[in-house]
Amino acid sequence: MPNNLNHNSAIKGRSLKLALLPIAGITLILTALLAALYLTQLSKISLERGYHLSRLFAQLTYQSMHNRLLLQSVVHTSVTDSDIIAVRVYDLNKSPLIHSGPRFSPEANINPEKFGLDPSHQELGDSTLYIVPIHADHDAFAPFGWLIVEISTDDFTLLEYKTLLLAMLAGLIAACLSAYLVIGYSRQISEGIEQVLKGIKQLKKGQHDLHIEATELTEFDDVFNALNALALGLKETQDDIQRNIDQSIEDLRETLETIEIQNIELDLARKEAVEASRVKSDFLANTSHEIRTPLNGIIGFTSLLLKTSVSEQQREYLRTIQSSSQGLLTIINDVLDFSKIETGRLQLDYIPLHLRHVIEDAMQIMAPAAHEKNIQLILHIDRNLPSHLLGDPLRLKQILTNLVSNAIKFSSGGNVILNAILKTTEETQVEVEISVQDSGVGVSEQDREKLFQAFSQIDTSNTRKHGGTGLGLAVSKGLIRRMNGEIGVKSSGQGGALFWFTARFGVEQESYQQEATHLLANCHFGMFSANQQLANHMREIIKSESGILFTGTSIPEILTLVKSQSQLNQPLEVVFYDIEPQLERNFDLQSLAEFVDKLLLHYSCKTVFLTTPSARRAIEHNLTNIQCDYLEKPLIQSRVLSLLRNELMPEKEETKLGRKITPFDTRPKILAVDDNPANLQLVGELLNGLGMDVTLASDGKQAIELAERQLFDLIFMDLQMPIMDGIEATKVIRNKESGKRRTPIVALTAHAMAEQKSQLLLAGMDDYLSKPVSEAQLAHIINRWLKARNLQKNWLKVENSTEISPSEATLTLEAPKIVDINRSLVLANNKPNLAKDMLSMLLIGLNTDQDNVKLHYSNNEYDALEAVVHRLHGGCCYCGVEALRLAAHDLDKSLQCKDYSSLKEQVEKLDSEIDNLQAWASEHDLDVLFETEEPQTGVLSTK
Numbered sequence: 012m013p014n015n016l017n018h019n020s021a022i023k024g025r026s027l028k029l030a031l032l033p034i035a036g037i038t039l040i041l042t043a044l045l046a047a048l049y050l051t052q053l054s055k056i057s058l059e060r061g062y063h064l065s066r067l068f069a070q071l072t073y074q075s076m077h078n079r080l081l082l083q084s085v086v087h088t089s090v091t092d093s094d095i096i097a098v099r100v101y102d103l104n105k106s107p108l109i110h111s112g113p114r115f116s117p118e119a120n121i122n123p124e125k126f127g128l129d130p131s132h133q134e135l136g137d138s139t140l141y142i143v144p145i146h147a148d149h150d151a152f153a154p155f156g157w158l159i160v161e162i163s164t165d166d167f168t169l170l171e172y173k174t175l176l177l178a179m180l181a182g183l184i185a186a187c188l189s190a191y192l193v194i195g196y197s198r199q200i201s202e203g204i205e206q207v208l209k210g211i212k213q214l215k216k217g218q219h220d221l222h223i224e225a226t227e228l229t230e231f232d233d234v235f236n237a238l239n240a241l242a243l244g245l246k247e248t249q250d251d252i253q254r255n256i257d258q259s260i261e262d263l264r265e266t267l268e269t270i271e272i273q274n275i276e277l278d279l280a281r282k283e284a285v286e287a288s289r290v291k292s293d294f295l296a297n298t299s300h301e302i303r304t305p306l307n308g309i310i311g312f313t314s315l316l317l318k319t320s321v322s323e324q325q326r327e328y329l330r331t332i333q334s335s336s337q338g339l340l341t342i343i344n345d346v347l348d349f350s351k352i353e354t355g356r357l358q359l360d361y362i363p364l365h366l367r368h369v370i371e372d373a374m375q376i377m378a379p380a381a382h383e384k385n386i387q388l389i390l391h392i393d394r395n396l397p398s399h400l401l402g403d404p405l406r407l408k409q410i411l412t413n414l415v416s417n418a419i420k421f422s423s424g425g426n427v428i429l430n431a432i433l434k435t436t437e438e439t440q441v442e443v444e445i446s447v448q449d450s451g452v453g454v455s456e457q458d459r460e461k462l463f464q465a466f467s468q469i470d471t472s473n474t475r476k477h478g479g480t481g482l483g484l485a486v487s488k489g490l491i492r493r494m495n496g497e498i499g500v501k502s503s504g505q506g507g508a509l510f511w512f513t514a515r516f517g518v519e520q521e522s523y524q525q526e527a528t529h530l531l532a533n534c535h536f537g538m539f540s541a542n543q544q545l546a547n548h549m550r551e552i553i554k555s556e557s558g559i560l561f562t563g564t565s566i567p568e569i570l571t572l573v574k575s576q577s578q579l580n581q582p583l584e585v586v587f588y589d590i591e592p593q594l595e596r597n598f599d600l601q602s603l604a605e606f607v608d609k610l611l612l613h614y615s616c617k618t619v620f621l622t623t624p625s626a627r628r629a630i631e632h633n634l635t636n637i638q639c640d641y642l643e644k645p646l647i648q649s650r651v652l653s654l655l656r657n658e659l660m661p662e663k664e665e666t667k668l669g670r671k672i673t674p675f676d677t678r679p680k681i682l683a684v685d686d687n688p689a690n691l692q693l694v695g696e697l698l699n700g701l702g703m704d705v706t707l708a709s710d711g712k713q714a715i716e717l718a719e720r721q722l723f724d725l726i727f728m729d730l731q732m733p734i735m736d737g738i739e740a741t742k743v744i745r746n747k748e749s750g751k752r753r754t755p756i757v758a759l760t761a762h763a764m765a766e767q768k769s770q771l772l773l774a775g776m777d778d779y780l781s782k783p784v785s786e787a788q789l790a791h792i793i794n795r796w797l798k799a800r801n802l803q804k805n806w807l808k809v810e811n812s813t814e815i816s817p818s819e820a821t822l823t824l825e826a827p828k829i830v831d832i833n834r835s836l837v838l839a840n841n842k843p844n845l846a847k848d849m850l851s852m853l854l855i856g857l858n859t860d861q862d863n864v865k866l867h868y869s870n871n872e873y874d875a876l877e878a879v880v881h882r883l884h885g886g887c888c889y890c891g892v893e894a895l896r897l898a899a900h901d902l903d904k905s906l907q908c909k910d911y912s913s914l915k916e917q918v919e920k921l922d923s924e925i926d927n928l929q930a931w932a933s934e935h936d937l938d939v940l941f942e943t944e945e946p947q948t949g950v951l952s953t954k
Contacts, residue, residue: 034189038182046178050171057139057167061160062130064095065141069158072100073145076155086111094163096138100145101126101157108156115140115161126157138163203234210238214245302343310336345482352489359403359493363519363791366443367392367648369404370429373411374645380419381645382623386427388415388645389548393432394555397441401517406490411445413483414510418449422507425450426544439518442496446511454500454508462500487512519791530656531558535581538562539569540589540621545646549587552648566606573614585655586610587642589621600633607639619654621646678704679724679797684714684740685759686732687885689849690782693838694727694759696845697786701793711740718744718754725796726756728776731881738774745775755796759784782888785838828893829931832940835891843941850890854932861925868918877906880921895924
């Protein structure tokens with residue numbers, strides 16, 4: 012109702028504005044015009060009447076001008092008129108003669124000097140003053156005097172007021188009448204609109220039984236009829252819709268019941284599929300592990316047999332067994348990696364990575380296969396690309412090996428070129444693009460789509476030329492995705508295929524500083540090769556240390572070049588002679604010897620042959636007196652530069668590179684905590700070698716006491732220790748640091764699982780290192796956490812280690828050995844005494860650990876068993892006892908995960924490896940093993 016009132020008021024207001032106001036305005040304007048016109052006419056009539064009376068009195072006065080008494084009588088008689096107020100007569104000299112009536116109004120301005128021949132008037136407040144000349148009718152230009160008459164205007168003023176009042180009344184009556192008509196019409200309009208709104212609201216509410224009655228205003232009849240028809244149509248439509256909805260709801264209810272049944276079936280099927288996938292993955296993991304163990308034994312013993320005296324036929328059989336076993340091991344590893352990727356359990360390491368070394372290692376691994384097919388492996392690396400990165404070198408090498416293997420498999424000669432370029436760079440990360448280009452048959456457009464799918468191959472026919480499982484590229488794609496990269500393939504310009512991938516790596520800016528070296532500055536070299544790509548590869552290596560390389564494609568061209576450079580007093584130090592793969596069996600040995608002798612005798616230029624191992628053996632066997640050096644393909648930068656520095660130019664002091672460690676401004680104070688004496692001693696030795704001030708502690712309680720007595724710059728904390736473990740010790744140290752300087756704490760753990768890593772960070776630790784740790788890893792951690800402390804003058808620089816990471820050791824092709832002396836030396840930073848002491852300490856406590864393992868296992872004391880196995884595993888990490896370390900690792904991991912299903916087999920495996928190690932120790936003298944220049948390796952392997 013209030014809305015209706017508002018609508019009615021609005022309609023009435025608009026009606027008044029649109030109709031009443033114009034009518035009222037027009038009426039007022041007309042009334043005002045008529046009243047003004049009437050008043051003007053009244054004013055004219057009043058003036059004319061005044062002039063008429065004045066002239067009449069002037070004529071009477073003229074006739075009496077000669078009779079003063081008569082003149083006085085006429086003047087006094089005229090004043091008796093009710094409209095005439097006063098009369099005054101002036102003579103010819105403009106002097107007053109007679110005045111009758113009261114004085115003239117004070118407003119009157121009478122100046123006789125201005126009397127003229129024409130009559131004039133002066134309007135006063137309530138009267139009008141008329142000045143009329145007195146003259147004869149026949150002589151208007153000779154007046155006898157002047158007559159001044161003041162006539163009242165009250166009658167005319169009253170008439171004016173009456174006129175205005177009547178006009179106002181007439182206008183008001185007209186306006187009221189208009190308002191009445193307009194309001195009545197607007198009321199009819201508002202009623203009609205109200206009926207329309209009421210009907211629309213009813214339709215909006217769904218009340219379709221609408222019927223609107225007609226009103227007085229017939230103009231709304233059509234609207235009302237239309238609304239009534241609309242309501243009727245909507246009612247019919249609503250009835251149809253409701254019937255359809257009821258039918259649809261019924262159909263939907265039946266469909267939902269069917270879908271619910273299907274969902275239950277799908278859920279059951281999904282659970283079965285997930286369980287089947289889990290069982291399959293576990294089966295693949297367990298089966299691959301079980302197969303790999305005897306396979307490693309086959310490969311290991313085959314390698315040992317090849318070193319013994321066997322016939323050529325037997326050697327060929329053994330090589331076939333070794334090649335087949337390695338191929339089978341590669342397939343097993345691919346299946347295991349694919350299973351881990353598929354289930355999301357594959358985790359990448361984030362450790363120091365030397366990109367060139369990783370790529371060159373992959374090239375070396377595939378070199379034998381390339382040599383068999385006369386293929387050259389060539390590497391080009393962007394000079395702007397940082398060499399020291401952070402990532403997973405093992406998985407990157409696996410990707411490169413897969414791609415290079417495919418390139419060799421589908422090529423029958425020519426070059427396989429690896430390119431690494433810097434794609435994008437950020438403050439702490441870089442994106443690298445690596446491509447592998449072959450000279451094979453290429454990949455068609457339709458085959459590229461399925462190329463990276465699991466178990467997919469280009470040729471699946473029974474007569475296919477190339478074998479394989481089709482998992483290599485699928486595994487590589489999964490690894491690259493975890494490196495935040497992409498992989499693809501396109502046709503190369505030479506007709507082959509070009510596989511490319513991108514990956515993101517961290518930048519090891521804290522630990523390594525890129526320094527420009529000029530160790531080969533002012534040194535000139537020559538190269539004979541018909542392979543331009545190989546020549547470019549060598550030029551990049553020489554140019555990396557400011558050397559200059561000249562190339563030629565024929566022997567005469569090289570000899571001319573050597574001669575000309577000698578005449579310019581810029582002699583060539585070395586000529587690299589490329590023996591092309593296709594000419595290895597047909598090259599002229601005599602001409603080769605003459606070429607080498609000529610260069611050496613006439614120009615003092617040395618020769619380096621770029622060969623395959625088979626070509627080198629042929630040259631060495633047939634040319635025993637030739638003075639030359641060899642570089643086996645593929646070209647490895649470190650080998651080339653090492654040869655040039657150490658063997659060919661020993662007299663140049665600047666070419667002698669040693670291991671450099673940049674000192675700190677002040678020796679950082681490092682606290683190392685570990686309950687295993689061997690591990691603690693090794694970490695202490697490594698830190699001392701890096702120039703640290705090291706303090707050692709054997710448990711968490713002792714670490715807390717030392718941390719209270721002095722401030723350390725960094726703490727390396729073992730996790731599982733007696734008295735107080737590393738996590739509890741870290742919490743106590745953090746509580747005592749409240750309000751003080753925070754000391755970085757790095758966990759030392761044998762294997763940190765994902766949930767354990769989160770637990771370490773929550774406890775207050777800042778980072779972690781997995782055992783065994785190397786000097787490079789310690790240097791990386793120290794530089795990372797001490798950078799913010801400004802303790803360093805320059806960054807610590809440590810040579811890239813060639814040691815194998817623990818994860819890589821499990822995937823090597825050789826069987827795990829009982830004791831690997833070379834490995835123990837690498838882990839001990841090439842310190843024989845330290846390596847011997849660590850192995851001795853492990854052997855001393857081995858009997859006690861074996862007894863404790865059996866005792867705790869028989870009594871189901873799993874927590875105590877875990878502590879013993881964890882300590883034993885930590886001691887194995889630095890001694891080169893890979894077989895025992897793997898057995899302890901598997902048992903330790905099962906105990907941490909509370910998985911006791913295969914505990915019996917794992918305990919028996921550990922006990923067997925302890926027996927093997929003790930048997931080995933009884934047969935070998937450690938003093939002898941660690942005193943020889945070339946340490947021997949234990950020949951016993953796991954059974």
